[in-house]
Amino acid sequence: MDRSSELYQRSSGVTPGGVSSPVRAFKPNPLFIDRAKGSRIWDVDGNEYIDLCMAYGPLVVGHACPKVMDAAKEQISKGTVYGAPSEPELNLIERIVKEVPSADMVRLGCSGTEATMHAIRVARGVTGRDDIIKINGGFHGAHDAALVAAGSGSAGGVPSSKGVLSDVAKHTFTAEYNDSQSMNDILDKHDVACVIMEPVMGNVGVVTPEKGYLEEVRKITSEHGTILIFDEVITGFRASSGGAQKRYGVTPDMTTMGKIIGGGFAAGAFMGRKDIMENVAPQGGVYVAGTFAGNPVSATAGLATIDLMCSNDNYNKLEKRTDSLVATIRDSMIDNRIVGCVNSVASMFSVFFGIEQATNGSEAMRADREMFDMLFRYMLSNGVYLPPSAMEVNFMSLAHSEGDIAVLEDKFKGFFESVKG
Numbered sequence: 531m532d533r534s535s536e537l538y539q540r541s542s543g544v545t546p547g548g549v550s551s552p553v554r555a556f557k558p559n560p561l562f563i564d565r566a567k568g569s570r571i572w573d574v575d576g577n578e579y580i581d582l583c584m585a586y587g588p589l590v591v592g593h594a595c596p597k598v599m600d601a602a603k604e605q606i607s608k609g610t611v612y613g614a615p616s617e618p619e620l621n622l623i624e625r626i627v628k629e630v631p632s633a634d635m636v637r638l639g640c641s642g643t644e645a646t647m648h649a650i651r652v653a654r655g656v657t658g659r660d661d662i663i664k665i666n667g668g669f670h671g672a673h674d675a676a677l678v679a680a681g682s683g684s685a686g687g688v689p690s691s692k693g694v695l696s697d698v699a700k701h702t703f704t705a706e707y708n709d710s711q712s713m714n715d716i717l718d719k720h721d722v723a724c725v726i727m728e729p730v731m732g733n734v735g736v737v738t739p740e741k742g743y744l745e746e747v748r749k750i751t752s753e754h755g756t757i758l759i760f761d762e763v764i765t766g767f768r769a770s771s772g773g774a775q776k777r778y779g780v781t782p783d784m785t786t787m788g789k790i791i792g793g794g795f796a797a798g799a800f801m802g803r804k805d806i807m808e809n810v811a812p813q814g815g816v817y818v819a820g821t822f823a824g825n826p827v828s829a830t831a832g833l834a835t836i837d838l839m840c841s842n843d844n845y846n847k848l849e850k851r852t853d854s855l856v857a858t859i860r861d862s863m864i865d866n867r868i869v870g871c872v873n874s875v876a877s878m879f880s881v882f883f884g885i886e887q888a889t890n891g892s893e894a895m896r897a898d899r900e901m902f903d904m905l906f907r908y909m910l911s912n913g914v915y916l917p918p919s920a921m922e923v924n925f926m927s928l929a930h931s932e933g934d935i936a937v938l939e940d941k942f943k944g945f946f947e948s949v950k951g
């Protein structure tokens with residue numbers, strides 16, 4: 531027996547499913563990772579992989595990036611948490627304010643889940659309204675307002691997890707992505723506190739906004755006095771230096787971030803217009819708090835990551851590299867008559883099998899999971915670690931070299947040839 535399966539046997543007795551978060555599970559057992567560097571991870575059996583999962587998004591400059599590690603180590607030597615304000619958190623906040631169009635004020639937290647949970651509370655507190663809208667297939671972390679599936683007809687939502695109260699879920703309505711009319715219908719019928727949405731969907735694979743869609747969402751939410759929250763936990767400092775909002779030129783009222791802003795350590799943040807953010811405690815009456823909020827190590831690593839990405843034309847370079855990999859994958863799918871499509875933005879991409887297009891959550895969720903599973907297993911046995919679910923995104927990083935891309939192209943081609951239509 532290899533060491534990963536041994537560790538899995540131990541862990542499945544003491545933690546549910548043997549993993550600390552459900553997406554990490556796959557059959558027969560997840561790989562236990564020993565170490566990581568740049569574009570590579572090594573499992574406890576010594577196998578090396580090119581990583582395209584990249585911890586689901588935080589590692590835009592690669593694993594254990596020397597600049598980020600050095601900055602974090604220096605901060606660690608000065609202590610890791612103070613329970614009082616520190617300069618690293620202020621420096622990160624000021625940097626976010628400078629780069630992100632919607633951010634007049636920022637509140638740091640510990641995770642994306644916490645950021646979206648708090649942002650929704652702020653929106654409800656400011657507007658005095660209860661209902662919210664999310665997008666079908668959108669993910670905003672694992673808390674009650676967001677773990678909701680569409681209800682029938684024009685009713686509110688229903689719990690998508692046991693333990694979520696129906697009384698909470700009924701206040702969450704669901705609209706379809708790239709369909710502003712479906713959102714407008716709900717806005718007309720109900721007093722909606724906020725729309726929370728990923729400007730580029732990233733939890734049903736990558737799904738991009740059609741021309742004019744985000745602009746229309748901006749317009750109709752303003753008309754209804756509804757706070758527009760862009761959940762940029764993935765796209766913040768990924769889609770561009772100012773997130774998807776800067777890339778597409780549409781400024782929401784509030785934004786949530788996580789992943790990249792912690793530079794590989796735990797972090798989250800919500801931000802927005804001053805008149806909204808002034809309602810957050812202790813300045814205002816909407817209560818949010820956290821022992822590790824604004825953690826100086828996370829803030830230091832996050833700022834080092836942002837500094838590196840914003841230098842040397844790195845966003846452009848990374849996007850060009852990703853585009854060339856994506857183009858090769860597309861061409862090879864056509865050459866081998868594989869039905870499917872590839873969506874990408876900046877340094878993230880997804881391959882959907884069995885569907886001609888994925889323009890919203892419903893379409894994306896129709897993709898062929900069995901075929902994805904075959905791809906995942908082929909790649910794993912050929913030294914490439916993809917995220918183990920068809921609904922997750924492949925993430926590139928600055929550490930993925932031209933050489934890595936050549937290997938990746940070769941492996942994807944190998945798979946398409948092996949399953950030729």
Ligand SMILES: *Cc1c(COP(=O)(O)O)cnc(C)c1O
Pocket residue numbers: 640641642643644646669670671672728732733761762763764788789797798
């Ligand atoms: C990952 C993610 C979250 C949750 O962030 P955590 O740090 O895992 O709690 C929220 N929203 C989006 C869009 C995400 O991708």
